[in-house]
Each structure stands twice: as C-alpha cells, then as structure tokens.
Amino acid sequence: MKKLLHYIRPYRFFAILAPVLMCIEVMMDLLQPTIMQKMIDTGIANQDNGYVIKLGFIMLLSAVVGLIGGAGCSIYAAKAAVHVAADIRRDVFKKVEQFSNHNTDSFGTGKLITITTNDIESLKQAVIMTLRMFVRGPLLFIGSVVIVWFTARELFPVLLVSIPILIACIYLFSVKSGKLFLNVQKAMDQVNTKLQEMLAGIRVIKAFDRNEYEKNHFKNVNHLLMKRNMSAEQFILTLMPIMMFIVNIGVIAGLWMGVIKVNEGTLQVGVILAFINYLNIMMNGLMSSSQVLMQIARSFTSADRINQVLESEIDITEPEQPISVPEVRGEVEFRDVNFSYSKNGNYVLQNISFKAKAGQTIGIIGSTGSGKSTLVKLIPRLYDPESGAILIDRVNVKDIPLEKLRTAIGFVPQKATLFSGTIEDNLRFGKDEATKNDLEQAAGSAAASEFIDRLEDGFAHPLLQGAANLSGGQKQRLAMARAFIRNANILILDDSTSAIDALSEAMVQQALKQDYSQTTVFIISSKISSIRDADQIFVMKDGQIEASGSHEELLINSKVYRDIYASQSGLEVVNG
Template sequence: MKSVAGLFKYFQPYRFIVLLGPLFMCLEVGMDLIQPTIMQKIIDNGIASEDNGYVLWMGLFMFGAALLGLIGGIGSSIFSTRAAVHFATDLRKDVFRKIDYFSGPNMDKFGAGKLITIMTNDITAVQQAAMMTLRIFVRGPIMFIGSIVIVYLTARELFSILLVIVPILVILIILFTIKAGSLFGLVQKAIDRVNTKTQEHLAGVRVVKAYGTEEYEMKQFSQVNENLTKVNIRADLTIMGLMPILQFIVNMGIVFAVWLGAIKLDGGSMEVGVIIAFVNYLTIILNSLMTSSSVLMQITRAFPSAGRIKDVLDTKEDMVEAEMPVSIPRRKGEIEFKNVSFSYSRNGEHVLSNVSVHVKAGETLGIIGATGSGKSTFAKLIPRLYDVEEGQILLNSTDIRELSFEELRDSIGFITQKNMLFSGAIQNNIKMGKSDASEEEMLSALADAQALPFVRNLDGMLDYELTQGATNLSGGQRQRLSIARALVRKPAILVIDDATSAVDAISEANIQAALKKHYAESTKIIISSKISSVKEANQILVLDDGKEAGLGTHKELLESNELYQEICRIQGIKEGETYGSARK
C-alpha cells in the first residue's frame, strides 16, 4: 500500500482532470440510480391508473436522465483516461531516467529482464489500475450504497434480504482479493523469467544457430513459459471463480424477493412496481460489487507492480557525485592508479588487487594478460562505471570521485569490448561521442577509424539506418564505427578495450598510425590480448589474475618478464622483431 501511495505524486500536475473524472462519474451514477424508481412510478402510478399523460411525461424524464448519464459517462471516460495516461507517461519517464543513471552494481542487482518488465508490464498494470480507480471504482461503491439507501426508503419490506446477501458478497470479495494478490506477485516474477530468457535468446540467436541448439533453447524457454502459464491459470481462475459465485447468490436473492413479493402482493401490502424496482436495484448491487471486485483485483494486481517500480525509483545509486565537484583542465589526461583493488561481489575475492600505474598526459599505456586477468575491469573503473573498493584513481592529480560524472566522462572516449551501436542513422551513433559534431568532424573520425571506405558505399552514408544492434553491419564494421564514435570527441583520455579484435591487421596498423598522428595529446589506454596492439606503448602493464605481473616497455618486458615472454612466444614475436616482420 505504501508503494502505491508513493506514486500518487504523479497525479499532482493533473489534479484538475483527476477531479473531473469522478465528478462526471457521479453524474452518470446518479442518473442510473433513479431509472428503476422512475420505472416503478410509471408502472404503479401511470400504467396501473391508465394515465397516459403521466406515462409520457415520466418517459421523457427517463430519457433526459439517460442523456445526462451518457454525458457523465463520456466525460468520466475522457478525463480519467487522460489522467491515467499522463500519470503513466511521467512515471515511465522517471523510471527510464533512473535506470539511465544506474551504476554497474545497480544494473547487476535488477537485471535487464526485470527492468524491461517494470518498464512495460508493471507500469501498464499501474496505469490500468489508476484509470479503473478514477472511473469504475467510483461508480461501483456509489451505485452500491445508493441502491441500498433507495431500497431502504422505497421497499423496506424487502430490505432484510439485503442484510443477508450483502455481507456474504463482501466477505467473498475480500477473501478472493487477498488470494489473488499473492498470486499476481508470482505472475510478475514468472514474466521476469520469460523476458530474461527471451532477451538472452535474441541477443545470442547467432550462437544458437551456429551450434544448432534450437531444440535445447526451446526446451529451456518451454520451462519458464510453462511456469508462467500455470501461475497465470491459478490467478485467472481465482478471479473468474468469484463471478459465478456472486451471480448465484444474487439470483437466490432475486428468487426469494419474487417469492416474498408475491405473498405481499396477494395481501395488498405491496405493488408490482416495487418488486420490479427491487429486482433492478438488486441487479445494480450485484453489478456494482462485480465491477468493484474487478477493479479491486486490478488494484491488487498493481500492488506488486507498484512495489517493483518504487524499488527502482528508491534505489540509491552506489556511486554518487561529490557535493562540491572539483574542476580539472579539459585537455589534460594524466591518470594514475594507486594501490587499486576491486571486487564485483564485495566479498574479498578481488578482480584487481593492489594495482598501481602512472600514465602521463599524452602517453600510451598498454594492458595485456590472459582472459579473466582484470583487463576490462581496469577500463570500467576509469569512467566510474564501478567504484574502486580500495585505493584511488587520480585524473590530473585529483581523485575521480571528487569530479562530477559529466566532467569525468566528457574527458574520456570509451571504446568497449562489446561494440554497442543503437538503431537509427550512423550519424546519430557518431554524435553520441560529440552531440554538435560537424559532418567534417564525423568524416574525419570515420577515416581515422578506417570506417569511411565502407560508409561511403552505404545508401545515404551518414544517414544510413542501422537496425537494432546494427545487425545489418559486419562485426568489423560495427567495431570501427564504435572507434569513430570515441575519436570524434578528441578526448583527453582514450580507453580502447580490445576494440580491434574484429579488425584486420592492415586496418589495425592504420588505426594505430592515426592515433599517433591525430590524437598525440590524448592519453591512450589500450587493452588487448595481442602484442601487436600494445608493443609501441610507453608502458605495458601485464596482469595475471588481477595482479600486476609486470610493468615496462615492450623491450624491457621481453628481456625480464617470463609471462610477457610466454605471450610473445605464443604469438610468434621475438626480441628485435617488428610486428610487420613477425607477420611475414
């Protein structure tokens, strides 16, 4: 309940239309409530007395009431829908903004599948609950209470029937609602698993096809899908099972009312119109309870969704900016790791342990090591995708935790190991590196990244539309566009995390030549598993199981570091050889 109350603030900007929806609904309900009473008058005072004028006048009055009810219903639908949709739009925007600023640990905590479910199913469920609350949930209780009051005033002889039926109906609705609430929580978790599995499959569909494991993946998906089916059936049967029971109880009340009314009618103490009006009001009570229970079920279903949404909105970011950030020179990129240790799980099992290295502005640091040695983690710590557990990272002699995220990340060009491009025009992807980049700057960056030749051959060049994940490009083309996106901003620090693995040797050599020529002022952190990518660096850091296993130039390491010598031996690099001669 607290989670739902915490979302009420999103109605504040629309409080006027939020108020209009229920007000128009009150008009509709009022007109609906007087219809059976008007019919009673027509039967008992008009038809029974053969007063056609009275029947005509009351008929016109009934038509006018129905017309007003129509206006109220339309108005209520318009305003409640607008309020609920605006509410969901603002809520979705804030959730997306919150996710957008999540740190690495925050993302790891929720997982992509769950966040997608929250952004879609959960917010839609809360929107539907809000709309139904503003409209139908106002209608149900008013119709219910109004019908009971009118029956008490106009058909008191039959009122005792309501005293028996109504408590039974209310108790049943409460019990079913409690049961349904727990089941809907399970439904949301099952949807999370289906979304996660679907996302994983779509991301790795090429691997699945390459290994021919379609049937295995289908079995895996069938398991989570079957679980969702079972939980959905239980939840839906709980809801649907309530309706026939309510209908049966009300029908029994109608039968008893007709039987009792017939006795009273024979005794002359009751008129036909009163019995008909009571049956109508009993039907209204049933409908109001059924609609109210449906809304209550929807609200109950929205409770787990609202809780999950609030979990996202209330999540405290693991990494926060300094209250008074320090400014540093924009074009200078001196960086230093001082005794840095880091663990993803924070359980003492460090991915990096006590690493120290100092890179002067404009210099190049190469990082090499086996898979799992901590190379990519080293890269992620520089733009504060994660925070160090121990030690410091200094940028221009200032701890990066004392800088604003904007200033820190604006000074970094980050080329990730996974070449993530977004759907849309190529130029939109390049401008992520520099939003105001001119066409000349983009073409220059593409040329330096060895991407210009293939971009020139695409329809529209910079306007060429990429599909989701840029699947209409090859791996090497995606990699070169990712490099161009980082180069266009002419960063103070350029972090290249194994970003030439899908690039041929000639293109890689040309990229390295462009980095030396056009980005001499940038401090370059080049992470690679290939000696050829790092051998010209001012320093090469050799990592082994997260620890510093060597630091020096290519020549120094080749003379004194056994691990580096082993890597060179495996890759066919010998002392005194250039990369070109080694390839020959």
C-alpha cells in the same frame, strides 16, 4: 501506492472531473428503477397513458444524461491515467539511465523491461478503474441500499443477509489475487529475460544449431507464465458465478417475501420489480468494486516494483563537493586499488598501483579474466573501487563532476555497441556538434572511411538495431571513430581491434601516433602486436599487475609476457 500518488497532482483537474461526471451517471442509473416503479404502480395500474408517456420521456432523458456523464468520465479518467503512466515511465527511464553497471545487474534487464512496460501499464489500468469504476461501484451500492430502505423496507432483510456474504467474498478474492499476480509478474520477468537473451544471441544459437534447445527452454518459461496466469485468471473468474449465485438466491427470497406481502395487501407489484432491479444494481456495483479492488491489489505489486527502481540508491553519484577542473590533461594514477563485483571480498583487482603521464600510451595485456577490462572501466567511473583511489591530474575521480570526467574520456568498449539510426547519428553520439570534417577525420583515423565511402548513402547510411547490417569489424571501426571524434585527452580502447584486419589495425595505430600524440591512450589487447610500441605495458595476472615496462624489458623480466609472445610469434625468448 502512496509514494506514486504525487504523479496525479498535475492532472488533478481530470482526476476530479472524472468522478464528478461518474456521479451524474450513477444518479441517472439509480433513478431508472424508481421511475419504472411509478410507471407500473401509478400509470399502468390507473390506465393513465399520459403519465406513462411522461415518465417514459423522463427515463429517456435520464439515460441520455447518464450516457454523457459516463462518456465524459471515461475520457477524463483515461487522460489522467495515461499522463500519470507516461510521467512514471519517464522517471523510471531517467533513473535507469543513472544506474551504475552494478545497479543494472542487481535488477536484470528482463525485470527492468517488465517494470517499464507491464507494471506501469497495470498501474495505469488501476488509475482508470479507480477514477471510474471505484466511484461507480460504491455509489451504486450505497444508493441502492438507501433507496430500498426507504421504498421497500419490507424486503430489506434480504439485503442484511446477502450483502455481508458478498463483501466477504470480494475481500478474500482481492487479497488472494494480489499474491497470485505477484507470481505472474515474476514469471513475466523470466520470459522477457529469455526473449532478450535469445534475440541478442540469435546468431550464436543458429551457429551451434541450438534452436530446439532454446525452443524448449523458452517453452518452459512460457509454460510457467501460462500456468500462473491461468491460476490467477481462473481464481478471479470464479468470483462472478459465486456472486451471481448469491444475488439469485436473494432475488428468489425477495420474490417469495414480496408475493406474501402483495397477497397481504401491504406491498405493490412495482416495488418488487424495483427491488429486484436495485438488487442487480447492487450486485453490479459490488462486482465492479471487486474488479477494481483486484486490479488495485495487482497494482500494489507493480507499484512496489516501480518504487524499487525509483528509490534505488545509485552506486555512482556526483561528488558532494566537486573540485573544479579547468581542463583535463590526462595524467592517470591508481593508488592501491581493490575492486570486487560481488562486494564480498572476492577481489577482481588487487593492489593496483601505477602512474600514466599525460600523453603516454599504456598497453594492458593478460589472460582472459585477469582484470584488464575491469581496470579501465574504473577510470570513467562505470564502477567505483572498494578501496584505494584513482586520480586524474592528481584529483580523485570521485571529486570530479561526472559530466566533466566522462566528457574528457573517449571510450571504446569491448563489445562494439551501436544504435539504430544513421552512421552519422552514431558518430555524433561522441560529439553532438561535430562538423562534416570532424566526421571524416574520425572515420579516417579508425580506418572506417574505406567501407563508408563504398556505401551509397555514406554517413547517412541507416543502421538496423544493434547495427545488424554491419560486420563485426565495421562495428568496431565505427565504435573507435565515435570515440576519436571527441578529441578527448584520455582514450580507452578495450580490445577494440579484435575483429579488424591487420592492415586496418596498422592504420589505426598510425593514426594514434600522429593525431593523438598528446592523448593518454589505454590499449587493452590480447595481441602483443597491438601494444608493443606502448610507453608502458602492464601484464595482468589474477587481478594484479604481474610486471610492467616496455616490450623489450618485459621480454627479459616477465615470464608471463614471454609465454604470450612465444605463443603468438612462434619464437621462444630465452631470459637473459
């Protein structure tokens, strides 16, 4: 929590004003029983109606002042808490944006969503309750104890017994509640993860008729969340009856002792009534304090999870001493590169070495899991190799500023990811200052003009979340257009034509030859037809480059390549 306190500094005026206004409300509340005592013992006992009316007016005035103080406290406490939560959410989002793929994988998307929503909301509630209730509760309690000491000392022994019991209950419940709500947050992570998976794969679920299976799976994680929530809430709610029982015992003891004192003539009736009121005020003060303590205990868990994100060490960082690269030409070299996702020596890529000259087209082919996509993800530093070096224009990519490096690369991922907004918004994701002509040229190169021109809104056509209103092939073509519009000197196409027809693919290949002849192009594909005209073709097998060369050379020198060719063309190639 200490590490997050600096977020409240910009709003310290609100954070100071709220407790001050709460002090005013508490003072007015503490006045009420004393005024009532005077009204009974002096005004009513002496039948002084003028005195009773005067005190009644003072009670009304103090209630109004207390109302103003309480309302003002609530307003300014909420302002401080909401701003603090917004700033934390902004920084968490900014940090997550900087995450490497490995950082994101280590948390899991479901947990990151829970942290950005539930955990920050829990922290916001803790700030509000701290600025409001945590001031009110202790002040009511301490003020009541002091007033009883001076005005009803004969009944003070009741407090000496009941108060320690109440405080012990609050402490035990607060400690236990923190542990219970940690389990609740973990269960919430599972629900968010499952919900995200279900929404992302809804078409697959329906296609395989797995609705009932997914319902049951979600039912299980939802039931776990319900059980943990129920345990936490039931445990907390039992505190109120216990405290009420202790207070009621104190009221009975106070009345019993008070009646004895009244009969002895050492105590007045108004004092007993005031004592009972102050005892209830003490209970309310302790109760509100206990609620705050339990919310704070709950927020400790949330604060820890938030700090895990904010203090995460980013795997992919800016170079300490960046090398100025005036313009990236596009020469790419791998030197003995090894890479492992798990960082445990189980390499996905092993001893990868090659050199691609600027302007060359490199084709990469291989079976599923051979490391094709992983290899090209290392170029824009979506991951960093465990050993070896990747150089662009003879400069290690780790020494090039990230913005400079990634601006020089047009990347089309294996899964065409588009965002809600218009088609134009998505294309400008590649180049914000793109002109209308740039949009049209990029769409034409990606064979996307064919369907964009048929849309009533053209480039202004709105896309749903995940571009759910487009086909797979249309998504791929827009993803390619988004990369083409950058006019980058390095272009990476990761199996980007798998969902488009042969005619559209031929148009894309023709555009690559004509419009991007000076660009270093990496084409990852499972189809030989997509890469057969490449200057170099790398055949991947088990994380290694099994063979390299032109299409004709590989038909002679690579058995793996010949087998792929035979399976796709139906023609058997005889070596030699």
